[in-house]
Amino acid sequence: MTTIESYKTKSGVGVSAQRPDAVPKATGKFSFSSDLSSHNMLWGQTLRSPLPSARIKSIDFSEALAISGVHAILTANDVPGKNLFGLEHPDQPVLADDLIRYAGEPIALVAAEHPEIAANAINAIHVTFEELTPLTDAESAITADPIHPEGNVIRHLKIDHGDPSVTGDLVIEGTYEVGMQDQAFMGTESGMAVPSPDGSVDLYISTQWLHSDQNQIIEALDLPEDMVRLTLAGVGGAFGGREDVSMHVHLCMLALHTGRPVKMIYDRNESFLGHVHRHPAKIWYRHHATEDGQIVKVEGKIILDGGAYASTTSAALANACCFSTGPYRVPNAQIEGWGVRTNNPPCGAMRGFGNVQTCFAIEAQMDKVAKALGIDPVELRLINALEQGDTIITGQKITGAAPVKEVISSLADHPMPGPAENNLLARPGGTGRTTDQKHIKRGVGFAVSIKNLMFAEGFDDSSEALCQVEDGNVAIHTACVEVGQGFITLIHQIAEEVLGTSDITIIPADTSIGSAGSTSASRQTWMSGGAVLKACEAVVVKLIEQIFEDEGVKYENFNGTLVSEDGTKTIPVSEALKGRSFHEKIVHRHAPTFPLNNKGQGDAHVSFAFAAHRAVVDVDQELGLVRIIEIATSQDVGRILNPLQAVGQIEGGITQGLGLAVLEELVMKNGVIQNANFTDYLLPTALDTPPIEIAALIEEPEPGAPFGAKGIGEPPTISSTPAVVAAIRDATGIDLRRVPVRPEDIALE
Amino acid sequence: MPNDEQPHLNVNGKRLTIQKSWFGESLLFTLRERLGLYGSKNACEQGECGSCSIMLDETLVCACLVLTGSATGRDIKTIESLAPEGSLSTIQQAFIDTGAIQCGFCTPGLLITIKDFLDENTDPTELEIREAISGNLCRCTGYGRIVEAVRIASKTHDESQGAS
Numbered sequence: 001m002t003t004i005e006s007y008k009t010k011s012g013v014g015v016s017a018q019r020p021d022a023v024p025k026a027t028g029k030f031s032f033s034s035d036l037s038s039h040n041m042l043w044g045q046t047l048r049s050p051l052p053s054a055r056i057k058s059i060d061f062s063e064a065l066a067i068s069g070v071h072a073i074l075t076a077n078d079v080p081g082k083n084l085f086g087l088e089h090p091d092q093p094v095l096a097d098d099l100i101r102y103a104g105e106p107i108a109l110v111a112a113e114h115p116e117i118a119a120n121a122i123n124a125i126h127v128t129f130e131e132l133t134p135l136t137d138a139e140s141a142i143t144a145d146p147i148h149p150e151g152n153v154i155r156h157l158k159i160d161h162g163d164p165s166v167t168g169d170l171v172i173e174g175t176y177e178v179g180m181q182d183q184a185f186m187g188t189e190s191g192m193a194v195p196s197p198d199g200s201v202d203l204y205i206s207t208q209w210l211h212s213d214q215n216q217i218i219e220a221l222d223l224p225e226d227m228v229r230l231t232l233a234g235v236g237g238a239f240g241g242r243e244d245v246s247m248h249v250h251l252c253m254l255a256l257h258t259g260r261p262v263k264m265i266y267d268r269n270e271s272f273l274g275h276v277h278r279h280p281a282k283i284w285y286r287h288h289a290t291e292d293g294q295i296v297k298v299e300g301k302i303i304l305d306g307g308a309y310a311s312t313t314s315a316a317l318a319n320a321c322c323f324s325t326g327p328y329r330v331p332n333a334q335i336e337g338w339g340v341r342t343n344n345p346p347c348g349a350m351r352g353f354g355n356v357q358t359c360f361a362i363e364a365q366m367d368k369v370a371k372a373l374g375i376d377p378v379e380l381r382l383i384n385a386l387e388q389g390d391t392i393i394t395g396q397k398i399t400g401a402a403p404v405k406e407v408i409s410s411l412a413d414h415p416m417p418g419p420a421e422n423n424l425l426a427r428p429g430g431t432g433r434t435t436d437q438k439h440i441k442r443g444v445g446f447a448v449s450i451k452n453l454m455f456a457e458g459f460d461d462s463s464e465a466l467c468q469v470e471d472g473n474v475a476i477h478t479a480c481v482e483v484g485q486g487f488i489t490l491i492h493q494i495a496e497e498v499l500g501t502s503d504i505t506i507i508p509a510d511t512s513i514g515s516a517g518s519t520s521a522s523r524q525t526w527m528s529g530g531a532v533l534k535a536c537e538a539v540v541v542k543l544i545e546q547i548f549e550d551e552g553v554k555y556e557n558f559n560g561t562l563v564s565e566d567g568t569k570t571i572p573v574s575e576a577l578k579g580r581s582f583h584e585k586i587v588h589r590h591a592p593t594f595p596l597n598n599k600g601q602g603d604a605h606v607s608f609a610f611a612a613h614r615a616v617v618d619v620d621q622e623l624g625l626v627r628i629i630e631i632a633t634s635q636d637v638g639r640i641l642n643p644l645q646a647v648g649q650i651e652g653g654i655t656q657g658l659g660l661a662v663l664e665e666l667v668m669k670n671g672v673i674q675n676a677n678f679t680d681y682l683l684p685t686a687l688d689t690p691p692i693e694i695a696a697l698i699e700e701p702e703p704g705a706p707f708g709a710k711g712i713g714e715p716p717t718i719s720s721t722p723a724v725v726a727a728i729r730d731a732t733g734i735d736l737r738r739v740p741v742r743p744e745d746i747a748l749e
Numbered sequence: 750m751p752n753d754e755q756p757h758l759n760v761n762g763k764r765l766t767i768q769k770s771w772f773g774e775s776l777l778f779t780l781r782e783r784l785g786l787y788g789s790k791n792a793c794e795q796g797e798c799g800s801c802s803i804m805l806d807e808t809l810v811c812a813c814l815v816l817t818g819s820a821t822g823r824d825i826k827t828i829e830s831l832a833p834e835g836s837l838s839t840i841q842q843a844f845i846d847t848g849a850i851q852c853g854f855c856t857p858g859l860l861i862t863i864k865d866f867l868d869e870n871t872d873p874t875e876l877e878i879r880e881a882i883s884g885n886l887c888r889c890t891g892y893g894r895i896v897e898a899v900r901i902a903s904k905t906h907d908e909s910q911g912a913s
Contacts, residue, residue: 018845025853026841028788028828032854035787115778116771186792186800186854186888236792236854237888268793425876484852484889644848648890652851655891678797678886685883686892691875 012497016644033206033233034190038261045118047108052343052671053134054100064124069113071258081222092309094249101308103672104273111254134343134671138305141340154339155314159600161393162332166297168288172368176361177738179665181278187236188271189246192263193255200227201252206235208242211515220249232509238483240349241275272676276348279304281357293383297332298325304339311348313339319354326362327450328384333393343671352717363447363722378412395601401700410696411612411634428625435620445726448612449719452605453711454523458595464514465531466585467539472578477507480516480528486645498536500560501574522711530706531588538584610636611715613723619731624743632693638702638710651692653716659684661724756821761830777801777812788828788857799885802858809865828857839905843898851889859885867906
């Protein structure tokens with residue numbers, strides 16, 4: 001019989017298949033959520049609070065409503081259902097009705113004929129506030145008077161693992177801080193709501209999770225599920241920032257009130273106010289190690305500032321705590337974490353979700369331990385690296401692939417970059433600064449990370465897919481959101497793999513099919529990829545049954561080619577499908593997870609992925625300027641499904657990590673963001689970003705994962721940040737305890 | 750407030766009269782919302798991100814910073830004119846082949862910028878490429894594949910193609 005390999009296709013899983021949306025995106029024809037338009041359309045805008053903490057005394061919109069071309073002004077009184085929403089649980093008003101809890105909180109909505117009329121109307125709404133003192137310090141918030149009926153502590157989590165009395169030969173203590181990073185996706189929040197005469201509404205929106213949005217919208221609108229239909233509109237990046245509801249309910253309210261389609265586009269300033277950010281963190285650690293470099297105990301306290309509302313603070317805190325000792329074998333740990341409410345902007349999901357904050361601090365601690373013991377930092381990490389079969393501090397045994405040592409060693413073996421080009425552009429600060437070549441010092445930093453894949457702690461995590469064949473034509477439907485990561489490419493590759501054809505139709509993601517869960521937590525390849533795989537396989541099973549009934553010959557499927565039992569006949573699945581119709585819809589789940597108990601112990605996670613990063617920097621210490629020369633990486637990927645897209649995720653994720661290391665921070669003053677624009681919020685440009693070297697992608701297939709593939713989106717963002725900071729420490733000798741590292745942190749030290 | 754004058758623009762070779770525009774309207778708004786040319790993007794609308802890059806006469810500009818009224822009579826080339834319908838320029842093809850496109854929101858602005866750059870510099874170094882595109886923010890790719898696309902396109906770029 002012919003081997004399976006000979007049926008391997010050139011566009012199935014494992015090859016760099018082309019994105020199906022590449023041509024429309026390259027020609028400007030791809031329709032993003034901000035590109036929607038409709039006959040008779042109105043423009044919506046939002047009035048937001050300039051104050052972080054206040055009581056609304058009165059709202060007078062009579063002058064605004066009198067402006068010609070203004071069709072509606074809505075406030076909290078107009079919310080038809082519950083004036084609350086929230087991703088994990090509803091605790092946030094759709095429109096503020098009494099108290100303002102953060103600067104940027106929505107108060108009123110306008111629909112008008114032209115954006116300029118809408119802006120004039122916003123300016124003509126007069127709100128009288130009683131200003132209150134904002135609570136802006138996360139640590140004080142634990143014991144301060146509550147700013148919300150649910151109290152200030154969103155979650156308090158303790159992990160008590162092993163023997164608390166153990167002490168090390170060496171004890172290293174450190175306190176660290178992480179500033180507020182923003183997802184800063186390019187396409188701002190935008191969408192359009194279209195009302196129907198029967199009182200229902202269609203919402204076209206950029207999001208990460210259509211069904212979570214729908215569940216929150218129907219509660220606020222007091223409408224049944226079938227009266228609020230969501231369809232994905234083109235998404236211009238997400239990175240966690242679209243997991244929460246933003247304008248969704250507002251758009252639907254305006255459309256239902258005016259009876260006309262309403263479009264909204266946040267400008268960049270409003271985008272910064274209108275979505276959650278990465279949690280700022282304060283972290284304290286005490287590491288205990290033996291003289292030969294084994295970490296024997298870690299004590300830690302972690303405070304995440306959740307801002308005014310809960311969003312996903314609870315889950316982010318769980319990640320921060322569960323992985324607070326890094327990808328290392330730590331037999332004893334006492335960790336205590338708090339996710340708290342303050343009058344700062346709400347924080348929630350961003351790529352790396354909770355692991356980013358603690359990884360920065362752990363890796364700094366590891367370097368300090370290595371230095372104190374006189375052990376090479378890479379060697380110290382190898383001594384302590386987790387392996388398959390080891391137990392993490394939540395008592396969970398790692399049953400899947402854990403090639404931590406391979407990731408570390410392959411990266412350490414990768415050649416170092418040479419000296420920087422002798423060109424002003426290549427110096428710290430670039431041409432606009434005055435760095436002198438002789439002041440430049442080079443540094444190298446190394447860091448390793450762990451990330452859990454998919455949702456945790458007992459959440460019923462699922463994705464539904466339909467594979468529909470009509471007269472041989474294949475269509476695949478999921479509610480999985482494409483944010484740019486390339487899931488739609490993967491659908492084609494899976495179809496090719498199973499059905500022998502990538503000539504398929506992808507039915508747009510909407511709420512007419514079951515939930516796919518969120519495009520987050522590095523989960524969609526496993527979850528929706530798994531669902532599409534199973535749905536396609538179910539079609540082939542039915543096909544083989546039908547052929548057997550028709551011809552009495554039993555076939556088996558090898559990568560899209562049917563081979564008869566005796567090996568004498570072959571037929572491509574796509575050929576065999578011609579003239580036939582199937583409708584196979586399945587729900588895919590990963591293995592169940594379980595809640596953490598009161599000691600923070602439990603099998604709360606599905607799978608783990610590991611990555612290592614090595615950064616090389618040039619620093620001008622006098623001016624505090626840093627030039628990142630190169631970032632190299634090795635990553636545990638399970639199996640690569642599309643090499644080009646994998647590289648894209650890795651390079652993009654690392655760039656966000658270096659952004660947090662040296663550039664990106666929402667600067668807060670008394671609860672108000674000081675730099676909510678692209679002039680002052682510094683994103684890495686092509687000149688700030690160095691060449692990224694991939695030393696190795698470790699392919700050790702993950703049991704239980706479709707195709708053995710692990711999610712690869714988040715790990716690049718996690719240890720790249722500490723690697724860069726370690727390199728700056730190496731160049732300067734300064735104990736940098738906060739990210740982003742600012743010029744003054746280097747030059748004024 | 751509404752503008753009683755009716756600016757006329759030469760967009761992608763067509764002379765168009767803009768009716769019922771507003772004094773404060775940016776060229777980006779006019780292109781997108783009045784002319785339906787949604788390819789120019791609106792990521793920051795303050796000239797920082799380059800997502801709305803177009804050619805105004807022979808100059809690369811951010812359409813968000815140009816008032817429609819001030820563009821009257823001038824030649825405007827947008828992403829929609831980069832290649833004839835149904836075909837791709839070498840730069841567009843290189844973007845697709847190298848994986849330079851993820852969410853794609855920055856792509857049109859980058860393509861206009863790179864076309865303008867390669868018209869002037871046919872054999873750029875990596876640093877020159879990075880500098881040339883440093884006014885265009887991309888949040889997905891980390892620029893590696895984009896730099897690679899420019900390098901490949903520079904080998905085969907033909908100035909006569911598309912917007913310039």
